[in-house]
Amino acid sequence: MTATTVNGVRVVDDRPTNAQMRDRAGNPILWQQTRTLVLADGRTVYGCAHCDYTSNNVRSIRPHLNRHRADAAPRVDLGELGGLTLAEAVARLAEHDRVAGERAEWKQRALAAERALSTLRAALRGVT
Numbered sequence: 532m533t534a535t536t537v538n539g540v541r542v543v544d545d546r547p548t549n550a551q552m553r554d555r556a557g558n559p560i561l562w563q564q565t566r567t568l569v570l571a572d573g574r575t576v577y578g579c580a581h582c583d584y585t586s587n588n589v590r591s592i593r594p595h596l597n598r599h600r601a602d603a604a605p606r607v608d609l610g611e612l613g614g615l616t617l618a619e620a621v622a623r624l625a626e627h628d629r630v631a632g633e634r635a636e637w638k639q640r641a642l643a644a645e646r647a648l649s650t651l652r653a654a655l656r657g658v659t
């Protein structure tokens with residue numbers, strides 16, 4: 532998150548930075564990830580939209596933003612699944628679906644058998 536204090540001085544205003552360029556329609560271009568921060572003591576510094584990095588030099592923010600590119604595509608450790616091809620992973624998912632479907636079917640049969648057994652027990656209780 533963007534810095535809320537800089538060396539103990541509170542940030543009182545946080546806005547996108549004017550890139551000093553205009554788009555084709557003539558509108559000013561704003562850098563959303565480079566924040567212009569006004570401090571409680573009146574100074575202006577520049578900050579990163581993603582972390583508390585700040586600098587007096589606006590030009591140091593854009594190179595800093597590259598640091599966050601790796602964050603955008605997090606690496607995922609797939610464990611043993613990491614060695615599978617996509618086709619193998621899809622086949623395993625299909626197998627999982629088949630087994631889960633069978634399990635639901637067997638659960639139905641088990642519940643029905645429990646009910647039948649319960650009925651038999653109740654009937655036998657009357658006999659003994």
Ligand SMILES: [Zn+2]
Binds near residue numbers: 595
């Ligand atoms: Zn940053």
